[in-house]
Amino acid sequence: MKTPFTDADAEILETNxxxxxxxxxRQGSDHRAWFTANAEALRSAMYEHAAVMVKDSGLVQQAELAEIAEEIGGRTLDYNERSTPRSRVTGKVYTSTEYPADQSIPQHNESAYSENWPHNLFFFCALAARSGGETPVADSAAVLGKLPADLVRRFEEKGVLYTRTYRTGMGLSWQEGFQSDDKGYVESYCADHDIQTDWDGDVLRTRQRREAVLVHPVTGQKVWFNQAHLFHVNALPEAVREGLLEICGEDGLPRNAYYGDGTRITADEIDTVLGVYDETVLAETWGTGDLLMIDNILTSHGRRPFTGDRKVLVAMTQREVA
Known part of the structure; x- marks a missing residue:
């Protein structure tokens, strides 16, 4: 490609x-000065291509990740309203989802179930796995275009209803999910973010309706943006699904997804969405020191299984919206 970047070589990878x-x-560049000089070009590249990987970024100190993320993407965010386990490394830098190495994490737009989702994600590979462990991306507009029109219409009209049950020992507790042990704070947070709550002792059930299709505020692109396929009970392995249903019942599942009017999303519909994601992904091999920047609306991300040690950190940012 005709590179818009200063002191760098660039190429576009494209598939599906x-x-x-x-x-x-280029070798010899001061990495902090390079990011400052190329901040606008990196932002533009994310809008145009959704994902940018800077190879051999020069980052070493973990705190630098948040500083570069803020310079390019806006204010960094805390990881609140959690759906997966993740540890704070320093400031607003976190480990990527802590999940068994032999399992995949499906494609998803980060925190699409929340009103407070990040606009950009910055993944830093502090240690590449011996094999595997890629963070595949999938263009959200391409996914929308490949899905059956009648399925898109149903989701667009109804939205997605995300249901969660927080209990100790099965998925995240509400204390972990909301990063507080104060029920009053949780109630206030949920009221402010249009989340319905129902307490049964120390067990919390929540329901929140969100859109399934968005228009990007800068590019104007219409995109598939939700986590219905990730929350839905049929996304679980059959044995796990049957065990949870027997123990919890459908109303007590750690998480599930319905159409926004409460009607069921079928297993076939979930399989269709997962199949389109599989057709659309692109994965670049991680190297230690690489930095992957994505527009969270324009592209989803996931994680492939890996062997050996792997350490990928993330900072999440939100632009100022006029």
Missing amino acids: GSRLVRVRP
Whole structure:
């Protein structure tokens, strides 16, 4: 590609409708000065191509990740209203989802179930796995275009209803999910963010309706943006699903997803969504020191299984919206 970047070489990787710009700063560049000089070009590349990977970024100190993320993407966010386990490393830098190495994490737009989802994600590979462990991306507009029109219409009209049951020992507790042990705070947070609550002793059930399709506020692109396929009970392995249903019942599942009017999303519909994601993904091999930047609306991300040790950190940012 004709590179818009200073002191770097760049190329576009493209497959199945998804794109990623691979950028290599030239040897000898001061990495902090390079990111400052190229901040606008990196932002523009995310809008145009959704994902950018800077190879051999020069980052070493974990705190630098948040500083560079803020310079390019806006204010960094805390990881609140959690759906997966994650540890704070420093400030507003976190480990990526802590999940068994032999399992995949499906494609998803970060925190699409929340009103407070991040606009951009910055993943830093502090240690690449011996094999595997890629963070695949999938273009959200391409996914929307490949889905059956009647399915998109139903989701667009009804939205998605996310249901969760927080209990100790099965998924995240409400204390972990909301990062507080104060029920009053949780009630106030949920009221402010249009989340219905129902307490049964120390067990909390929540319901929240969110959109399934969005229009990007900067590019104007219409995209598939939800986590219905990730929350839905049929996304679980059959044995796990049957065990949870027997123990908890459908109303007590750690999480599930319905159409926004409460009607069921069928297993076939979930399989269709998962199949389109599989058709659309693009994955670049991680190297220690690489930095992957994505627009969270324009592209989803996941994680492939891996062997050996792997350490990927994340900072999440939100732009100022006029």
